[in-house]
Amino acid sequence: MATITGYPFITHLRTPATTYVQHLAHGDLKHEGVGASFWFRRLPAVLSEVPVDDREQPVLVKVRASDLQEVNVPGVVTYRIAQPATAAERVDFGIDVRSGIWLARPLEVVGATVHGAAADAVTAALTGRPLAQILMSDPAQLAAQVRERLVADPRLADVGIAVVGIRFDVLRADPDVERALQLPSREQIQQEADKATFERRAVAVEREAAIGDNELTNQIELARRQEELIAQRGANAVREARDTADADRVAVAAEGERTTALARASAEATQAMGVAEAEARQAMGAADAEAERARLAAHAGVAPEVLMAMAMAELARNLPQIDQLVLTPDVVSSVLARLAGQTGEG
Incomplete structure (x- = not known):
C-alpha cells in the first residue's frame, strides 16, 4: 500500500x-x-x-x-x-x-x-x-x-x-457416492482383516494343541518314571526283606546254637554241682558220724555226775539270758532224774 x-x-x-x-x-x-x-x-x-x-x-x-x-x-x-x-x-x-x-x-x-x-x-x-x-x-x-x-x-x-x-x-x-465407492474396498479390507484374524486364531489353536500334546507327553513320561520308581522301590523292598529274613535266620540259628550250648553247659555244670554237692554231703555226713562216734566214745567212761554237769553247761549255753533263777529241790530232783534216765538209755 x-x-x-x-x-x-x-x-x-x-x-x-x-x-x-x-x-x-x-x-x-x-x-x-x-x-x-x-x-x-x-x-x-x-x-x-x-x-x-x-x-x-x-x-x-x-x-x-x-x-x-x-x-x-x-x-x-x-x-x-x-x-x-x-x-x-x-x-x-x-x-x-x-x-x-x-x-x-x-x-x-x-x-x-x-x-x-x-x-x-x-x-x-x-x-x-x-x-x-x-x-x-x-x-x-x-x-x-x-x-x-x-x-x-x-x-x-x-x-x-x-x-x-x-x-x-x-x-x-459426493459423500454418498464416495461411501458407495469405498464400500468394496472396505469389504475387501474387512475380509483381509477377518482372514488375518482366522489365521491368527488357527495359529493360536495349533499352538494350544502343541502345548497340550507337550503337556500330555510330559505327563506320560512322568507317569512312566513314577512307575519305574515304584517298581524299583518294590524291588528294593523285596531285596531288603529277603536280606532281613536271611539275617534273621542266621541270627536265630546262632541264637539257637548259643542257647543249646548254654543249656548243655548249664546241664553239665548242674550235674557237676549235683555230684560235688552229693559228695560233699556224703563227706559231711561221714564226718558228722565220725565226730558223733568220737564224742560218744569220749563220754563212755565218764561218771554220771560229770555228764550231768556237762549237760547243765550245754543247757546254760542254749538258754536265753536269765537274770534270776530259782531252783526248788523238786525241780532239781526231777531234772536230775530225767538226765540220769537218758544217760542210762544211752
Missing part, C-alpha cells in the same frame, strides 16, 4: 518494492514503476497501484464425469501480475490521492478471472472420464495439465497475469 504525505500545494507518494504505481495527469503518464517515489499535485492526478508479488487464489471446481457423477476438485493457483501496466489498463487499480486506498476491489476481479480460467482448464482436462478414473487421477499430473492450459489462456494474458504454480488436493465425489 502506498504512503501518501500531503503538504501545502504539493503531495508526496512512496510505494514498497512489491507494488507498481502509475501516475497520470490530464491523461498523460507522469510517473510509473515498482517501488516508485515522487511528488505530485492532487487535483489533476490519477493514481493506480498494482501489486506485483505472488498471490494465491483458492479454486473449487465441480466436474461431471461421463457416468453423470459430480467430482469436487479443490486446488490453489499461485499467480502474479507480470505486466502491471496492462493490468492497470484492464482492471481498475485506482487509489485515493489522499489515503492511498483502492477505490474499487481489483483483487477480487483478478481472483475471479484466475478462478474462471482454472475451472475451465480443470473441466477440459477431466471431462469425458468415468468417475473412478477421475478419482484415481494423479494430482501432480493434473496440476501440470491445468497449468499448461492456464499459460495458454488469453484471458490471463490480456490482464497481464502469469501463473506461477498450481496444486490440487484429493479429488472427492
Whole structure:
C-alpha cells in the first residue's frame, strides 16, 4: 500500500518494492514503476497501484464425469501480475490521492478471472472420464495439465497475469457416492482383516494343541518314571526283606546254637554241682558220724555226775539270758532224774 504525505500545494507518494504505481495527469503518464517515489499535485492526478508479488487464489471446481457423477476438485493457483501496466489498463487499480486506498476491489476481479480460467482448464482436462478414473487421477499430473492450459489462456494474458504454480488436493465425489465407492474396498479390507484374524486364531489353536500334546507327553513320561520308581522301590523292598529274613535266620540259628550250648553247659555244670554237692554231703555226713562216734566214745567212761554237769553247761549255753533263777529241790530232783534216765538209755 502506498504512503501518501500531503503538504501545502504539493503531495508526496512512496510505494514498497512489491507494488507498481502509475501516475497520470490530464491523461498523460507522469510517473510509473515498482517501488516508485515522487511528488505530485492532487487535483489533476490519477493514481493506480498494482501489486506485483505472488498471490494465491483458492479454486473449487465441480466436474461431471461421463457416468453423470459430480467430482469436487479443490486446488490453489499461485499467480502474479507480470505486466502491471496492462493490468492497470484492464482492471481498475485506482487509489485515493489522499489515503492511498483502492477505490474499487481489483483483487477480487483478478481472483475471479484466475478462478474462471482454472475451472475451465480443470473441466477440459477431466471431462469425458468415468468417475473412478477421475478419482484415481494423479494430482501432480493434473496440476501440470491445468497449468499448461492456464499459460495458454488469453484471458490471463490480456490482464497481464502469469501463473506461477498450481496444486490440487484429493479429488472427492459426493459423500454418498464416495461411501458407495469405498464400500468394496472396505469389504475387501474387512475380509483381509477377518482372514488375518482366522489365521491368527488357527495359529493360536495349533499352538494350544502343541502345548497340550507337550503337556500330555510330559505327563506320560512322568507317569512312566513314577512307575519305574515304584517298581524299583518294590524291588528294593523285596531285596531288603529277603536280606532281613536271611539275617534273621542266621541270627536265630546262632541264637539257637548259643542257647543249646548254654543249656548243655548249664546241664553239665548242674550235674557237676549235683555230684560235688552229693559228695560233699556224703563227706559231711561221714564226718558228722565220725565226730558223733568220737564224742560218744569220749563220754563212755565218764561218771554220771560229770555228764550231768556237762549237760547243765550245754543247757546254760542254749538258754536265753536269765537274770534270776530259782531252783526248788523238786525241780532239781526231777531234772536230775530225767538226765540220769537218758544217760542210762544211752
